[in-house]
Amino acid sequence: MADRYATPWTRHLEAWIVGTAATVLVVVGAILASHLDGSLPVALPAVGTAAATLLFGYLWLLAVVAAGAVISSTPDTAGPTAWLGRTAAGGAAVASIYLTIVLVVGFVSPLPTPIDPGFRSVFGAVAVGTAAGAALGAVVGSAFAVCRRVAAVAVRDAEP
Amino acid sequence: MAVTQYVAVRSIHVLGSGFVIGGSAVLWLALRAGEPGATRLLSWFEAGFWAVLGVMVFTGLGNLVGFGVPTDGVRASAFSIKLACILLLAAVSVVRALSVLELRRRDREPSTARGLQWLYAATTLLSAVIVPLAGVLARG
Numbered sequence: 001m002a003d004r005y006a007t008p009w010t011r012h013l014e015a016w017i018v019g020t021a022a023t024v025l026v027v028v029g030a031i032l033a034s035h036l037d038g039s040l041p042v043a044l045p046a047v048g049t050a051a052a053t054l055l056f057g058y059l060w061l062l063a064v065v066a067a068g069a070v071i072s073s074t075p076d077t078a079g080p081t082a083w084l085g086r087t088a089a090g091g092a093a094v095a096s097i098y099l100t101i102v103l104v105v106g107f108v109s110p111l112p113t114p115i116d117p118g119f120r121s122v123f124g125a126v127a128v129g130t131a132a133g134a135a136l137g138a139v140v141g142s143a144f145a146v147c148r149r150v151a152a153v154a155v156r157d158a159e160p
Numbered sequence: 161m162a163v164t165q166y167v168a169v170r171s172i173h174v175l176g177s178g179f180v181i182g183g184s185a186v187l188w189l190a191l192r193a194g195e196p197g198a199t200r201l202l203s204w205f206e207a208g209f210w211a212v213l214g215v216m217v218f219t220g221l222g223n224l225v226g227f228g229v230p231t232d233g234v235r236a237s238a239f240s241i242k243l244a245c246i247l248l249l250a251a252v253s254v255v256r257a258l259s260v261l262e263l264r265r266r267d268r269e270p271s272t273a274r275g276l277q278w279l280y281a282a283t284t285l286l287s288a289v290i291v292p293l294a295g296v297l298a299r300g
């Protein structure tokens with residue numbers, strides 16, 4: 001949440017930390033889930049190095065920008081509901097932009113496994129992804145709110 | 161991937177782990193020794209730490225393709241435990257990084273915050289646990 005005592009450097013650093021941490025947690029969590037259900041050995045080698053770099057870098061960039069927007073637009077007097085609403089909106093925005101761009105680029109670029117270019121399938125994928133992104137944003141937002149409280153407790157005995 | 165790409169990816173991954181373990185260990189010892197730590201230095205470490213962790217997750221995927229995704233046996237178990245440890249490391253690191261920001265906001269001396277010392281210690285130990293798991297994952 002935006003803090004009236006924070007300097008621009010502190011705000012940028014917080015957005016960098018929150019955005020990167022959210023990316024790391026979501027990607028590693030997804031890898032762990034796909035490893036446990038057995039789909040990782042098929043899915044991972046199918047993505048080339050260049051495509052993987054773009055997909056990961058683009059998600060990272062979007063997450064950092066969204067974290068910065070959510071943190072700077074939420075006043076420090078905002079309650080938990082407002083905070084969760086904004087993080088859910090941030091998650092939905094990241095998911096919808098990410099999926100739209102990735103699916104559009106997937107149509108126009110030559111891929112070994114072509115994507116079905118039907119409008120309804122794209123719209124459905126983006127709609128479901130946006131809803132999942134909103135839910136994930138709310139979960140990540142509540143996790144960071146808890147982490148912030150724990151951090152405040154961890155340094156409460158610090159002297160000037 | 162070409163051989164040069166594998167070498168580059170592996171080198172970046174190993175150098176990244178050196179930065180994470182070495183940096184957090186040095187800062188843990190400095191805080192424990194009561195060195196008057198500059199919050200500015202800790203902030204720069206946090207900025208670098210998260211950049212390195214993001215790159216390491218990506219290069220880790222490249223290494224996985226290079227060494228082969230484990231499906232069963234000891235390597236598969238080591239992989240599951242390693243991913244769980246990385247999730248735990250990221251969670252601890254979020255609290256640690258937000259603690260540094262809290263100190264910066266309040267303009268407090270980091271070496272007097274005992275909780276921060278424990279968080280840097282936990283980062284060092286968790287990172288050190290991940291290294292042998294990576295060895296088992298790569299070589300069996």
